[in-house]
Amino acid sequence: MLGANNSLQNAGAEGDTRTLRLKPESLQPIGSFKLRGAANMVAARLEEARRQGIVTHSSGNHGQGVAYAARSHGIKATVVVPDVAPQVKIDAMRALGAELVLVQGGERLSSTQQLVEEHGLLLVPPFDAPEIIAGQGTIGLEIAADWPEVETILVPVGGGGLASGVAVAAKKLLPDAKVIGVEPELAAETRESLRKGVLTPWPTEQTYQTIADGVRTAPSELTFAHLRAYLDDIITVTEDEILAAVNTLAREAHLIAEPSGALTTAAFLFHQSELPPNRHHAAVVSGGNIDTALLARILAA
Protein backbone atom coordinates (compact mmCIF):
# COMPACT_ATOMS: atom_id res chain seq x y z
CA MET A 1 0.00 0.00 0.00
CA LEU A 2 1.13 3.55 -0.64
CA GLY A 3 2.32 5.76 2.13
CA ALA A 4 -0.90 7.60 2.80
CA ASN A 5 -1.18 8.37 6.49
CA ASN A 6 -4.69 9.38 7.34
CA SER A 7 -4.02 10.26 10.96
CA LEU A 8 -1.06 12.57 10.38
CA GLN A 9 -1.25 14.30 7.03
CA ASN A 10 1.85 15.69 5.41
CA ALA A 11 1.32 19.30 4.36
CA GLY A 12 4.99 20.15 3.90
CA ALA A 13 6.18 21.60 0.59
CA GLU A 14 8.93 19.83 -1.34
CA GLY A 15 12.35 21.33 -0.77
CA ASP A 16 11.26 22.60 2.63
CA THR A 17 13.41 20.77 5.13
CA ARG A 18 10.75 21.25 7.80
CA THR A 19 7.81 18.86 7.73
CA LEU A 20 4.36 19.45 9.16
CA ARG A 21 2.05 16.53 9.78
CA LEU A 22 -1.50 17.08 10.92
CA LYS A 23 -3.50 15.21 13.53
CA PRO A 24 -7.00 15.92 12.16
CA GLU A 25 -9.38 15.72 15.10
CA SER A 26 -11.83 17.50 12.80
CA LEU A 27 -12.54 14.00 11.45
CA GLN A 28 -13.86 12.68 14.76
CA PRO A 29 -17.60 11.83 14.72
CA ILE A 30 -18.46 15.15 16.43
CA GLY A 31 -15.85 17.10 14.47
CA SER A 32 -13.45 17.72 17.38
CA PHE A 33 -11.18 16.06 19.94
CA LYS A 34 -13.64 16.75 22.76
CA LEU A 35 -15.26 13.34 22.42
CA ARG A 36 -12.16 11.74 23.91
CA GLY A 37 -12.24 13.39 27.32
CA ALA A 38 -16.02 13.42 27.66
CA ALA A 39 -16.37 9.74 26.74
CA ASN A 40 -13.55 8.80 29.10
CA MET A 41 -15.10 10.65 32.05
CA VAL A 42 -18.64 9.40 31.44
CA ALA A 43 -17.33 5.84 31.19
CA ALA A 44 -15.21 6.24 34.33
CA ARG A 45 -18.13 7.70 36.34
CA LEU A 46 -20.92 5.76 34.70
CA GLU A 47 -22.94 4.87 37.78
CA GLU A 48 -23.07 8.46 39.05
CA ALA A 49 -23.83 9.72 35.56
CA ARG A 50 -26.74 7.30 35.22
CA ARG A 51 -28.12 8.07 38.67
CA GLN A 52 -27.71 11.84 38.66
CA GLY A 53 -27.74 12.93 35.03
CA ILE A 54 -24.99 15.06 33.49
CA VAL A 55 -24.38 18.80 33.11
CA THR A 56 -21.59 20.75 31.48
CA HIS A 57 -20.80 24.21 30.09
CA SER A 58 -19.43 24.66 26.60
CA SER A 59 -19.26 26.95 23.59
CA GLY A 60 -20.03 23.86 21.57
CA ASN A 61 -17.39 21.21 20.99
CA HIS A 62 -17.19 19.86 24.54
CA GLY A 63 -20.97 20.03 24.74
CA GLN A 64 -21.17 17.85 21.63
CA GLY A 65 -18.70 15.42 23.18
CA VAL A 66 -20.74 15.17 26.38
CA ALA A 67 -24.00 14.87 24.44
CA TYR A 68 -22.53 12.13 22.23
CA ALA A 69 -21.10 10.21 25.20
CA ALA A 70 -24.33 10.59 27.22
CA ARG A 71 -26.49 9.45 24.33
CA SER A 72 -24.36 6.34 23.84
CA HIS A 73 -25.27 5.33 27.42
CA GLY A 74 -28.88 6.55 27.28
CA ILE A 75 -28.18 9.36 29.79
CA LYS A 76 -29.69 12.88 29.70
CA ALA A 77 -27.21 15.74 29.21
CA THR A 78 -27.71 19.46 29.95
CA VAL A 79 -25.29 21.99 28.43
CA VAL A 80 -24.89 25.63 29.56
CA VAL A 81 -23.97 27.57 26.41
CA PRO A 82 -22.68 31.15 26.12
CA ASP A 83 -25.08 32.98 23.79
CA VAL A 84 -22.22 33.95 21.43
CA ALA A 85 -21.53 30.32 20.52
CA PRO A 86 -21.58 29.59 16.76
CA GLN A 87 -25.00 28.50 15.50
CA VAL A 88 -23.51 25.40 13.87
CA LYS A 89 -22.37 24.14 17.27
CA ILE A 90 -25.68 24.99 18.96
CA ASP A 91 -27.53 23.04 16.26
CA ALA A 92 -25.16 20.10 16.60
CA MET A 93 -25.60 19.83 20.38
CA ARG A 94 -29.38 19.89 19.99
CA ALA A 95 -29.20 17.26 17.23
CA LEU A 96 -27.34 14.97 19.65
CA GLY A 97 -30.23 15.26 22.12
CA ALA A 98 -28.71 17.66 24.67
CA GLU A 99 -30.88 20.16 26.56
CA LEU A 100 -29.33 23.63 26.16
CA VAL A 101 -29.37 26.57 28.59
CA LEU A 102 -28.21 29.75 26.82
CA VAL A 103 -26.48 32.35 29.06
CA GLN A 104 -24.23 35.40 28.70
CA GLY A 105 -20.52 34.60 28.36
CA GLY A 106 -19.61 35.65 31.90
CA GLU A 107 -22.33 33.52 33.50
CA ARG A 108 -21.47 30.09 32.20
CA LEU A 109 -19.73 28.90 35.36
CA SER A 110 -22.22 30.30 37.86
CA SER A 111 -25.19 28.98 35.88
CA THR A 112 -23.62 25.54 35.70
CA GLN A 113 -22.86 25.52 39.43
CA GLN A 114 -26.47 26.45 40.10
CA LEU A 115 -27.70 23.47 38.07
CA VAL A 116 -25.34 21.14 39.94
CA GLU A 117 -26.60 22.38 43.30
CA GLU A 118 -30.30 22.53 42.45
CA HIS A 119 -30.64 19.26 40.53
CA GLY A 120 -27.71 17.17 41.79
CA LEU A 121 -26.35 16.71 38.26
CA LEU A 122 -22.86 15.27 37.73
CA LEU A 123 -20.57 17.93 36.29
CA VAL A 124 -18.49 16.75 33.33
CA PRO A 125 -16.26 19.82 33.05
CA PRO A 126 -14.62 20.92 29.78
CA PHE A 127 -11.10 20.42 31.10
CA ASP A 128 -10.81 20.60 34.90
CA ALA A 129 -10.81 16.89 35.76
CA PRO A 130 -8.19 14.12 35.59
CA GLU A 131 -10.50 11.92 33.49
CA ILE A 132 -10.90 14.66 30.89
CA ILE A 133 -7.17 15.35 30.68
CA ALA A 134 -6.44 11.63 30.35
CA GLY A 135 -8.98 11.27 27.56
CA GLN A 136 -7.58 14.17 25.54
CA GLY A 137 -4.10 12.78 26.18
CA THR A 138 -4.85 9.78 23.97
CA ILE A 139 -4.01 12.14 21.10
CA GLY A 140 -0.44 12.30 22.42
CA LEU A 141 -0.31 8.50 22.66
CA GLU A 142 -1.41 8.21 19.04
CA ILE A 143 1.05 10.80 17.73
CA ALA A 144 3.91 9.02 19.50
CA ALA A 145 2.80 5.67 18.11
CA ASP A 146 2.21 6.93 14.55
CA TRP A 147 5.30 9.09 14.24
CA PRO A 148 8.01 8.41 16.84
CA GLU A 149 10.36 10.68 14.86
CA VAL A 150 8.29 13.74 15.81
CA GLU A 151 10.41 16.47 17.39
CA THR A 152 7.91 19.30 17.99
CA ILE A 153 4.22 18.88 18.83
CA LEU A 154 2.01 21.96 18.46
CA VAL A 155 -1.18 21.99 20.48
CA PRO A 156 -3.82 24.71 21.00
CA VAL A 157 -4.33 26.01 24.55
CA GLY A 158 -7.69 27.14 25.90
CA GLY A 159 -8.68 25.63 29.23
CA GLY A 160 -5.60 23.45 28.89
CA GLY A 161 -7.12 19.97 29.05
CA LEU A 162 -5.93 19.02 25.58
CA ALA A 163 -2.49 20.59 26.01
CA SER A 164 -2.07 18.99 29.46
CA GLY A 165 -3.00 15.52 28.27
CA VAL A 166 -0.95 15.67 25.09
CA ALA A 167 2.08 17.07 26.91
CA VAL A 168 2.02 14.42 29.64
CA ALA A 169 1.67 11.60 27.10
CA ALA A 170 4.31 12.98 24.75
CA LYS A 171 6.88 13.72 27.45
CA LYS A 172 6.43 10.25 28.89
CA LEU A 173 6.83 8.43 25.56
CA LEU A 174 9.14 10.86 23.72
CA PRO A 175 11.17 12.68 26.37
CA ASP A 176 13.18 14.63 23.78
CA ALA A 177 10.15 16.02 21.93
CA LYS A 178 9.17 19.64 22.50
CA VAL A 179 5.51 20.39 23.20
CA ILE A 180 4.54 23.95 22.25
CA GLY A 181 1.20 25.52 23.10
CA VAL A 182 -0.48 27.99 20.74
CA GLU A 183 -2.89 30.77 21.76
CA PRO A 184 -4.50 33.70 19.96
CA GLU A 185 -2.88 37.04 20.86
CA LEU A 186 -6.34 38.16 21.92
CA ALA A 187 -6.68 35.35 24.49
CA ALA A 188 -3.08 34.75 25.58
CA GLU A 189 -3.78 34.36 29.27
CA THR A 190 -1.88 31.09 29.58
CA ARG A 191 1.28 32.61 28.14
CA GLU A 192 1.02 35.48 30.59
CA SER A 193 0.25 33.07 33.43
CA LEU A 194 3.25 30.87 32.65
CA ARG A 195 5.56 33.87 32.47
CA LYS A 196 4.31 35.24 35.77
CA GLY A 197 4.24 31.79 37.35
CA VAL A 198 0.69 32.38 38.56
CA LEU A 199 -2.74 31.90 36.99
CA THR A 200 -3.74 35.22 35.44
CA PRO A 201 -7.19 34.96 33.87
CA TRP A 202 -8.23 37.68 31.43
CA PRO A 203 -11.70 39.23 31.41
CA THR A 204 -14.11 37.49 29.06
CA GLU A 205 -14.78 40.84 27.34
CA GLN A 206 -11.15 40.54 26.19
CA THR A 207 -10.88 36.84 25.36
CA TYR A 208 -14.23 36.73 23.55
CA GLN A 209 -12.74 39.05 20.89
CA THR A 210 -10.82 36.20 19.23
CA ILE A 211 -12.53 34.33 16.44
CA ALA A 212 -11.06 31.13 17.91
CA ASP A 213 -14.11 30.37 20.04
CA GLY A 214 -12.73 27.08 21.34
CA VAL A 215 -9.86 28.68 23.30
CA ARG A 216 -11.47 31.68 24.98
CA THR A 217 -11.23 30.19 28.47
CA ALA A 218 -8.34 30.19 30.98
CA PRO A 219 -6.76 27.10 32.55
CA SER A 220 -7.78 25.82 35.98
CA GLU A 221 -5.29 25.24 38.78
CA LEU A 222 -5.18 21.56 37.73
CA THR A 223 -4.41 22.15 34.06
CA PHE A 224 -2.11 25.08 34.86
CA ALA A 225 -0.02 22.76 37.05
CA HIS A 226 0.28 20.34 34.13
CA LEU A 227 1.22 23.10 31.70
CA ARG A 228 3.88 24.53 34.03
CA ALA A 229 5.41 21.09 34.40
CA TYR A 230 5.22 19.77 30.85
CA LEU A 231 4.78 22.55 28.26
CA ASP A 232 8.03 23.83 26.72
CA ASP A 233 6.73 27.17 25.44
CA ILE A 234 3.68 29.08 24.21
CA ILE A 235 3.43 30.94 20.91
CA THR A 236 0.70 33.45 20.07
CA VAL A 237 -0.83 34.07 16.65
CA THR A 238 -2.90 36.91 15.22
CA GLU A 239 -6.48 36.76 13.97
CA ASP A 240 -5.29 37.23 10.36
CA GLU A 241 -2.85 34.36 10.74
CA ILE A 242 -5.63 32.13 12.07
CA LEU A 243 -7.83 32.87 9.05
CA ALA A 244 -4.93 32.33 6.66
CA ALA A 245 -4.26 28.96 8.27
CA VAL A 246 -7.90 27.92 7.84
CA ASN A 247 -7.50 28.79 4.17
CA THR A 248 -4.21 26.89 3.80
CA LEU A 249 -5.57 23.79 5.51
CA ALA A 250 -8.50 23.75 3.06
CA ARG A 251 -6.36 24.34 -0.05
CA GLU A 252 -3.29 22.26 0.76
CA ALA A 253 -4.56 19.50 3.04
CA HIS A 254 -8.25 19.37 2.00
CA LEU A 255 -9.24 19.61 5.66
CA ILE A 256 -11.93 21.87 7.11
CA ALA A 257 -10.65 23.40 10.34
CA GLU A 258 -12.39 25.78 12.70
CA PRO A 259 -10.35 28.80 13.83
CA SER A 260 -9.23 27.13 17.09
CA GLY A 261 -8.23 24.08 15.06
CA ALA A 262 -6.05 26.20 12.77
CA LEU A 263 -4.01 27.84 15.57
CA THR A 264 -1.23 25.27 15.42
CA THR A 265 -0.89 25.45 11.64
CA ALA A 266 -0.74 29.25 11.93
CA ALA A 267 2.15 28.91 14.38
CA PHE A 268 4.02 26.63 11.95
CA LEU A 269 3.37 28.87 8.94
CA PHE A 270 4.03 32.28 10.48
CA HIS A 271 6.22 31.83 13.57
CA GLN A 272 9.10 29.64 12.45
CA SER A 273 11.70 31.75 14.23
CA GLU A 274 9.98 31.25 17.59
CA LEU A 275 9.84 27.46 17.26
CA PRO A 276 12.63 25.07 18.28
CA PRO A 277 14.97 24.47 15.29
CA ASN A 278 13.49 21.04 14.58
CA ARG A 279 12.45 19.34 11.36
CA HIS A 280 9.53 17.08 12.23
CA HIS A 281 6.44 18.95 13.43
CA ALA A 282 3.03 17.56 14.34
CA ALA A 283 0.09 19.95 14.68
CA VAL A 284 -3.12 19.00 16.46
CA VAL A 285 -6.00 20.27 14.30
CA SER A 286 -8.39 20.24 17.22
CA GLY A 287 -11.70 20.62 15.38
CA GLY A 288 -13.60 21.43 12.20
CA ASN A 289 -16.90 22.90 13.42
CA ILE A 290 -16.83 26.17 11.54
CA ASP A 291 -19.90 28.04 10.31
CA THR A 292 -19.92 27.32 6.58
CA ALA A 293 -20.77 30.95 5.80
CA LEU A 294 -17.52 31.98 7.54
CA LEU A 295 -15.60 29.25 5.73
CA ALA A 296 -17.04 30.41 2.40
CA ARG A 297 -15.90 33.99 3.15
CA ILE A 298 -12.39 32.81 4.06
CA LEU A 299 -12.10 30.68 0.89
CA ALA A 300 -13.38 33.49 -1.33
CA ALA A 301 -10.99 36.08 0.13
Added chain:
Amino acid sequence: MLGANNSLQNAGAEGDTRTLRLKPESLQPIGSFKLRGAANMVAARLEEARRQGIVTHSSGNHGQGVAYAARSHGIKATVVVPDVAPQVKIDAMRALGAELVLVQGGERLSSTQQLVEEHGLLLVPPFDAPEIIAGQGTIGLEIAADWPEVETILVPVGGGGLASGVAVAAKKLLPDAKVIGVEPELAAETRESLRKGVLTPWPTEQTYQTIADGVRTAPSELTFAHLRAYLDDIITVTEDEILAAVNTLAREAHLIAEPSGALTTAAFLFHQSELPPNRHHAAVVSGGNIDTALLARILAA
Protein backbone atom coordinates in the same frame (compact mmCIF):
# COMPACT_ATOMS: atom_id res chain seq x y z
CA MET B 1 -8.87 4.98 22.45
CA LEU B 2 -12.20 6.11 21.11
CA GLY B 3 -13.65 4.64 17.97
CA ALA B 4 -12.53 7.28 15.52
CA ASN B 5 -11.85 5.65 12.19
CA ASN B 6 -9.86 7.99 10.02
CA SER B 7 -9.97 5.85 6.91
CA LEU B 8 -13.70 5.27 6.80
CA GLN B 9 -15.62 8.15 8.33
CA ASN B 10 -19.10 7.64 9.67
CA ALA B 11 -21.49 10.23 8.24
CA GLY B 12 -24.68 8.38 9.12
CA ALA B 13 -27.36 10.18 11.11
CA GLU B 14 -28.60 8.66 14.36
CA GLY B 15 -31.79 6.67 13.96
CA ASP B 16 -30.99 6.04 10.32
CA THR B 17 -30.57 2.30 10.02
CA ARG B 18 -28.35 2.79 6.97
CA THR B 19 -24.74 3.73 7.62
CA LEU B 20 -22.37 5.52 5.25
CA ARG B 21 -18.64 5.38 5.83
CA LEU B 22 -16.29 7.37 3.69
CA LYS B 23 -12.93 6.36 2.23
CA PRO B 24 -11.38 9.84 1.95
CA GLU B 25 -8.84 9.67 -0.85
CA SER B 26 -8.97 13.47 -0.76
CA LEU B 27 -6.48 13.13 2.11
CA GLN B 28 -3.79 11.51 -0.03
CA PRO B 29 -0.67 13.69 -0.51
CA ILE B 30 -1.86 14.78 -3.98
CA GLY B 31 -5.50 15.04 -2.90
CA SER B 32 -6.78 12.03 -4.85
CA PHE B 33 -6.53 8.25 -5.27
CA LYS B 34 -4.55 8.62 -8.51
CA LEU B 35 -1.24 8.35 -6.70
CA ARG B 36 -1.88 4.65 -6.10
CA GLY B 37 -2.02 3.50 -9.71
CA ALA B 38 0.67 5.87 -10.99
CA ALA B 39 3.13 4.96 -8.25
CA ASN B 40 2.46 1.25 -8.78
CA MET B 41 3.07 1.44 -12.53
CA VAL B 42 6.19 3.61 -12.29
CA ALA B 43 7.63 1.24 -9.68
CA ALA B 44 6.74 -1.82 -11.80
CA ARG B 45 8.30 -0.35 -14.98
CA LEU B 46 11.10 1.61 -13.33
CA GLU B 47 13.90 0.76 -15.74
CA GLU B 48 11.92 1.78 -18.83
CA ALA B 49 10.65 4.89 -17.06
CA ARG B 50 14.20 5.95 -16.17
CA ARG B 51 15.54 5.24 -19.66
CA GLN B 52 12.71 6.69 -21.72
CA GLY B 53 11.02 9.32 -19.54
CA ILE B 54 7.27 9.32 -18.85
CA VAL B 55 4.24 10.83 -20.54
CA THR B 56 0.57 10.79 -19.66
CA HIS B 57 -2.68 12.64 -20.38
CA SER B 58 -4.88 13.94 -17.60
CA SER B 59 -7.35 16.61 -16.56
CA GLY B 60 -5.29 16.88 -13.42
CA ASN B 61 -5.46 14.23 -10.72
CA HIS B 62 -3.75 11.42 -12.63
CA GLY B 63 -1.20 13.94 -13.89
CA GLN B 64 -0.41 14.85 -10.30
CA GLY B 65 -0.05 11.18 -9.42
CA VAL B 66 2.37 10.60 -12.29
CA ALA B 67 4.29 13.78 -11.50
CA TYR B 68 4.54 12.82 -7.82
CA ALA B 69 5.66 9.26 -8.62
CA ALA B 70 8.15 10.45 -11.26
CA ARG B 71 9.65 13.06 -8.95
CA SER B 72 10.15 10.49 -6.21
CA HIS B 73 12.42 8.57 -8.63
CA GLY B 74 14.02 11.65 -10.21
CA ILE B 75 12.32 11.03 -13.57
CA LYS B 76 10.96 13.71 -15.92
CA ALA B 77 7.19 13.61 -16.54
CA THR B 78 5.23 15.23 -19.38
CA VAL B 79 1.45 15.63 -19.03
CA VAL B 80 -0.97 16.36 -21.90
CA VAL B 81 -3.77 18.45 -20.34
CA PRO B 82 -7.14 19.39 -21.85
CA ASP B 83 -7.37 23.18 -21.74
CA VAL B 84 -10.62 23.05 -19.74
CA ALA B 85 -8.88 21.45 -16.75
CA PRO B 86 -9.36 23.33 -13.45
CA GLN B 87 -6.62 25.86 -12.75
CA VAL B 88 -6.01 24.39 -9.30
CA LYS B 89 -5.02 21.08 -10.88
CA ILE B 90 -2.85 22.71 -13.57
CA ASP B 91 -1.00 24.63 -10.86
CA ALA B 92 -0.55 21.50 -8.77
CA MET B 93 0.95 19.49 -11.65
CA ARG B 94 3.41 22.30 -12.38
CA ALA B 95 4.32 22.56 -8.70
CA LEU B 96 5.24 18.86 -8.76
CA GLY B 97 7.68 19.51 -11.60
CA ALA B 98 5.71 18.12 -14.56
CA GLU B 99 6.00 19.65 -18.03
CA LEU B 100 2.49 20.43 -19.31
CA VAL B 101 1.19 20.39 -22.89
CA LEU B 102 -2.23 22.08 -23.05
CA VAL B 103 -4.55 20.81 -25.83
CA GLN B 104 -8.25 20.89 -26.73
CA GLY B 105 -10.35 18.21 -25.01
CA GLY B 106 -10.74 16.04 -28.11
CA GLU B 107 -7.00 15.98 -28.83
CA ARG B 108 -5.63 14.59 -25.61
CA LEU B 109 -5.17 11.03 -26.89
CA SER B 110 -3.72 11.92 -30.30
CA SER B 111 -1.32 14.46 -28.81
CA THR B 112 -0.13 11.93 -26.26
CA GLN B 113 0.37 9.26 -28.91
CA GLN B 114 2.41 11.73 -30.93
CA LEU B 115 4.72 12.37 -27.96
CA VAL B 116 5.15 8.62 -27.43
CA GLU B 117 6.09 8.10 -31.08
CA GLU B 118 8.31 11.14 -31.51
CA HIS B 119 10.22 10.99 -28.22
CA GLY B 120 9.94 7.34 -27.20
CA LEU B 121 8.38 8.25 -23.85
CA LEU B 122 6.82 5.53 -21.66
CA LEU B 123 3.05 6.04 -21.47
CA VAL B 124 1.62 5.80 -17.95
CA PRO B 125 -2.05 5.86 -18.91
CA PRO B 126 -4.80 7.15 -16.59
CA PHE B 127 -6.52 3.77 -16.37
CA ASP B 128 -5.84 1.47 -19.35
CA ALA B 129 -3.10 -0.73 -17.85
CA PRO B 130 -3.07 -3.68 -15.42
CA GLU B 131 -0.55 -1.91 -13.15
CA ILE B 132 -2.84 1.14 -12.84
CA ILE B 133 -5.92 -0.96 -12.08
CA ALA B 134 -3.99 -2.98 -9.48
CA GLY B 135 -2.76 0.18 -7.79
CA GLN B 136 -6.22 1.73 -7.53
CA GLY B 137 -7.49 -1.63 -6.30
CA THR B 138 -5.54 -1.23 -3.06
CA ILE B 139 -8.49 0.94 -1.97
CA GLY B 140 -10.68 -2.15 -2.14
CA LEU B 141 -8.14 -4.13 -0.11
CA GLU B 142 -8.16 -1.44 2.58
CA ILE B 143 -11.95 -1.16 2.74
CA ALA B 144 -12.24 -4.93 3.16
CA ALA B 145 -9.57 -4.90 5.88
CA ASP B 146 -10.98 -1.87 7.74
CA TRP B 147 -14.64 -2.81 7.56
CA PRO B 148 -15.33 -6.45 6.65
CA GLU B 149 -19.03 -5.87 7.50
CA VAL B 150 -19.43 -3.60 4.46
CA GLU B 151 -22.31 -4.70 2.23
CA THR B 152 -22.34 -2.07 -0.51
CA ILE B 153 -19.30 -0.24 -1.92
CA LEU B 154 -19.97 2.89 -3.99
CA VAL B 155 -17.26 3.90 -6.44
CA PRO B 156 -17.15 6.63 -9.12
CA VAL B 157 -16.73 5.53 -12.74
CA GLY B 158 -14.84 7.54 -15.34
CA GLY B 159 -12.22 5.61 -17.27
CA GLY B 160 -12.96 2.71 -14.95
CA GLY B 161 -9.51 2.06 -13.47
CA LEU B 162 -10.62 2.82 -9.93
CA ALA B 163 -13.92 0.97 -10.25
CA SER B 164 -12.19 -2.04 -11.86
CA GLY B 165 -9.53 -2.32 -9.20
CA VAL B 166 -11.90 -1.80 -6.27
CA ALA B 167 -14.43 -4.26 -7.69
CA VAL B 168 -11.86 -7.01 -8.28
CA ALA B 169 -10.40 -6.61 -4.79
CA ALA B 170 -13.78 -6.40 -3.07
CA LYS B 171 -15.32 -9.35 -4.90
CA LYS B 172 -12.27 -11.49 -4.12
CA LEU B 173 -12.21 -10.66 -0.40
CA LEU B 174 -15.93 -10.05 0.25
CA PRO B 175 -17.84 -12.12 -2.32
CA ASP B 176 -21.23 -11.08 -0.90
CA ALA B 177 -20.61 -7.34 -1.07
CA LYS B 178 -22.23 -5.34 -3.86
CA VAL B 179 -20.04 -2.92 -5.82
CA ILE B 180 -22.03 -0.09 -7.39
CA GLY B 181 -20.58 2.39 -9.86
CA VAL B 182 -21.73 6.02 -9.90
CA GLU B 183 -21.70 8.35 -12.93
CA PRO B 184 -23.05 11.81 -13.66
CA GLU B 185 -26.19 11.74 -15.84
CA LEU B 186 -24.28 13.97 -18.24
CA ALA B 187 -21.46 11.43 -18.69
CA ALA B 188 -23.22 8.08 -18.25
CA GLU B 189 -21.50 6.27 -21.06
CA THR B 190 -20.50 3.31 -18.88
CA ARG B 191 -24.08 2.69 -17.82
CA GLU B 192 -25.18 2.76 -21.44
CA SER B 193 -22.26 0.55 -22.43
CA LEU B 194 -23.04 -2.04 -19.76
CA ARG B 195 -26.72 -2.12 -20.74
CA LYS B 196 -25.89 -2.57 -24.42
CA GLY B 197 -23.07 -4.99 -23.68
CA VAL B 198 -20.71 -3.02 -25.90
CA LEU B 199 -18.46 -0.01 -25.30
CA THR B 200 -20.46 3.08 -26.30
CA PRO B 201 -18.33 6.22 -25.86
CA TRP B 202 -20.11 9.56 -25.83
CA PRO B 203 -18.79 12.63 -27.62
CA THR B 204 -16.59 14.83 -25.46
CA GLU B 205 -18.87 17.80 -26.22
CA GLN B 206 -21.45 15.87 -24.19
CA THR B 207 -19.34 14.47 -21.34
CA TYR B 208 -17.47 17.72 -20.80
CA GLN B 209 -20.76 19.31 -19.67
CA THR B 210 -20.62 17.67 -16.25
CA ILE B 211 -18.92 19.56 -13.44
CA ALA B 212 -17.36 16.26 -12.35
CA ASP B 213 -14.19 16.75 -14.38
CA GLY B 214 -12.56 13.55 -13.11
CA VAL B 215 -15.09 11.22 -14.78
CA ARG B 216 -15.57 12.71 -18.25
CA THR B 217 -13.76 9.86 -20.01
CA ALA B 218 -15.07 6.47 -21.19
CA PRO B 219 -13.64 3.07 -20.18
CA SER B 220 -11.17 1.19 -22.36
CA GLU B 221 -11.73 -2.38 -23.52
CA LEU B 222 -9.61 -3.53 -20.56
CA THR B 223 -11.51 -1.66 -17.86
CA PHE B 224 -14.87 -2.33 -19.54
CA ALA B 225 -14.14 -6.07 -19.35
CA HIS B 226 -13.48 -5.70 -15.61
CA LEU B 227 -16.65 -3.66 -15.08
CA ARG B 228 -18.81 -6.16 -17.00
CA ALA B 229 -17.44 -8.98 -14.90
CA TYR B 230 -17.36 -7.41 -11.45
CA LEU B 231 -19.64 -4.35 -11.17
CA ASP B 232 -23.14 -5.07 -9.85
CA ASP B 233 -24.86 -1.94 -11.11
CA ILE B 234 -24.39 1.71 -12.09
CA ILE B 235 -26.37 4.64 -10.69
CA THR B 236 -26.42 8.11 -12.21
CA VAL B 237 -26.71 11.41 -10.33
CA THR B 238 -27.61 14.94 -11.42
CA GLU B 239 -25.38 18.01 -11.33
CA ASP B 240 -27.47 19.50 -8.49
CA GLU B 241 -27.11 16.31 -6.48
CA ILE B 242 -23.33 16.40 -6.96
CA LEU B 243 -23.13 19.97 -5.65
CA ALA B 244 -25.40 19.13 -2.71
CA ALA B 245 -23.15 16.20 -1.84
CA VAL B 246 -20.05 18.44 -1.89
CA ASN B 247 -21.90 20.69 0.56
CA THR B 248 -22.98 17.80 2.82
CA LEU B 249 -19.48 16.32 2.92
CA ALA B 250 -18.11 19.69 4.05
CA ARG B 251 -20.81 20.29 6.69
CA GLU B 252 -21.28 16.80 8.07
CA ALA B 253 -17.94 15.09 7.57
CA HIS B 254 -15.59 18.13 7.46
CA LEU B 255 -14.10 16.80 4.24
CA ILE B 256 -13.39 18.81 1.10
CA ALA B 257 -14.44 16.78 -1.94
CA GLU B 258 -14.22 17.70 -5.60
CA PRO B 259 -17.36 17.06 -7.67
CA SER B 260 -16.13 13.66 -8.92
CA GLY B 261 -15.29 12.75 -5.32
CA ALA B 262 -18.84 13.55 -4.20
CA LEU B 263 -20.60 11.32 -6.75
CA THR B 264 -20.81 8.34 -4.42
CA THR B 265 -22.18 10.38 -1.51
CA ALA B 266 -24.77 11.85 -3.89
CA ALA B 267 -25.87 8.33 -4.81
CA PHE B 268 -26.25 7.42 -1.12
CA LEU B 269 -28.13 10.62 -0.26
CA PHE B 270 -30.48 10.85 -3.24
CA HIS B 271 -30.86 7.38 -4.79
CA GLN B 272 -31.65 5.08 -1.89
CA SER B 273 -34.37 3.26 -3.79
CA GLU B 274 -31.95 2.25 -6.55
CA LEU B 275 -29.37 0.80 -4.14
CA PRO B 276 -29.38 -2.78 -2.83
CA PRO B 277 -31.40 -2.91 0.45
CA ASN B 278 -28.26 -3.07 2.60
CA ARG B 279 -27.26 -1.30 5.78
CA HIS B 280 -23.49 -0.85 5.63
CA HIS B 281 -22.32 1.41 2.82
CA ALA B 282 -18.79 2.55 1.99
CA ALA B 283 -18.31 5.43 -0.43
CA VAL B 284 -14.99 6.14 -2.12
CA VAL B 285 -14.45 9.92 -1.95
CA SER B 286 -12.00 9.85 -4.83
CA GLY B 287 -10.48 13.33 -4.51
CA GLY B 288 -10.58 16.81 -3.03
CA ASN B 289 -8.98 19.01 -5.70
CA ILE B 290 -11.76 21.56 -6.11
CA ASP B 291 -11.25 25.20 -7.06
CA THR B 292 -11.74 27.05 -3.78
CA ALA B 293 -13.84 29.72 -5.50
CA LEU B 294 -16.29 26.99 -6.56
CA LEU B 295 -16.25 25.48 -3.07
CA ALA B 296 -16.93 28.91 -1.57
CA ARG B 297 -19.94 29.34 -3.88
CA ILE B 298 -21.30 25.90 -2.98
CA LEU B 299 -20.91 26.55 0.77
CA ALA B 300 -22.53 29.99 0.53
CA ALA B 301 -25.52 28.72 -1.47
